[in-house]
Amino acid sequence: MPDKVLVTREIPAAGLRPLEGFDLTVLSEAPPEREELLEAAEGVAGVLSNVTEKIDAEFMDAAGEGLKVIANMAVGYDNIDVAAAKERGIAVTNTPGVLDETTADTAFMLLLAAARRLGESERTLRAGEWHWWGPKLFVGVDVWGKKLGIVGMGRIGQAVARRGKGFGMDIIYHNRSRKEDAENELDARYTDLEELLQTADFVSIHTPLTDETRHLIGAEELGKMKPTAVLVNTSRGPVVDEEALADALAEGRIFAAGLDVYEEEPKVHPKLLELENAVLAPHIGSGSRETRDGMAVLAAENVVAVLSGEKPKTPVDQ
Ligand code: GLV
Ligand code: GLV
Known part of the structure; x- marks a missing residue:
């Protein structure tokens, strides 16, 4: 059975392509409610998250022990509890360079x-x-x-x-x-x-x-x-x-x-x-078509790398 991967928001199509082989759930265009996010986390091996989602210990526990990678589609990752991820052996990645x-x-x-x-x-x-x-x-x-x-x-x-x-x-x-x-x-x-x-x-x-x-x-x-x-x-x-x-x-x-x-x-x-x-401005720093494509692809490639047993491309300093 393919691994379950959760994408927390609708992202550019370019970012979904590398994830085609997985059992993929993409939530809505607007940020998900907390309840919806926690429910969707259940049993996932990989998460492609955005700055709007708080990815904390509660989220990681809701996902369960199969969670291996959290790939933030952003260079900043203050929305993620990196220490909690490290304790659980979960890789955390961001998207430096492309934006x-x-x-x-x-x-x-x-x-x-x-x-x-x-x-x-x-x-x-x-x-x-x-x-x-x-x-x-x-x-x-x-x-x-x-x-x-x-x-x-x-x-x-x-x-x-x-x-x-x-x-x-x-x-x-x-x-x-x-x-x-x-x-x-x-x-x-x-x-x-x-x-x-x-x-x-x-x-x-x-x-x-x-x-x-x-x-x-x-x-x-x-x-x-x-x-x-x-x-x-x-x-x-x-x-x-x-x-x-x-x-x-x-x-x-x-x-x-x-x-x-x-x-x-x-x-x-x-x-x-x-x-x-x-x-x-309403948080549009990285908001060009080219860059949002690049961020989505890099985040997706990080998910694919970890779930294929390889090293993530751009891990955060854990
Ligand atoms: C956006 O805010 C980012 O950190 O990439
Ligand atoms: C102003 O429009 C100027 O020509 O200096």
């Missing part, structure tokens, strides 16, 4: 839109309230030639830095460890977080969500930023204290923010929704 450039595009899109007030000006135009060209109308801040501070200089952070380089920006970064490659390739300079916040014109966050990075950017950190600075977050919402950010934006203590992720998705802090200087 770096697309997510970096998203970060740069938000950076440009926030700097040049695209959200606010487009809303005005669509409302029929654009009456004339004005010397002082929708005046933003320059991006080119400014200082870009990258928090988390992994693959995505470096891809954003390369974009900044193309805009003639000066690159500084903060990371757990020094990245000599990036320093050589991009003339990126390592700083502590404090100096980065105090001197960068643009701060773009690219850290995973861990106990150490939760609320890494709060009131105190925002207070160190320049009043002309822009904050961009395409990593995970809880890395930024949303309430503190909304207050800083409302009081003009920083110029603007571009956000793709939120503390309690799909909820967005009501104060943020009221602010003209917040550009708000």
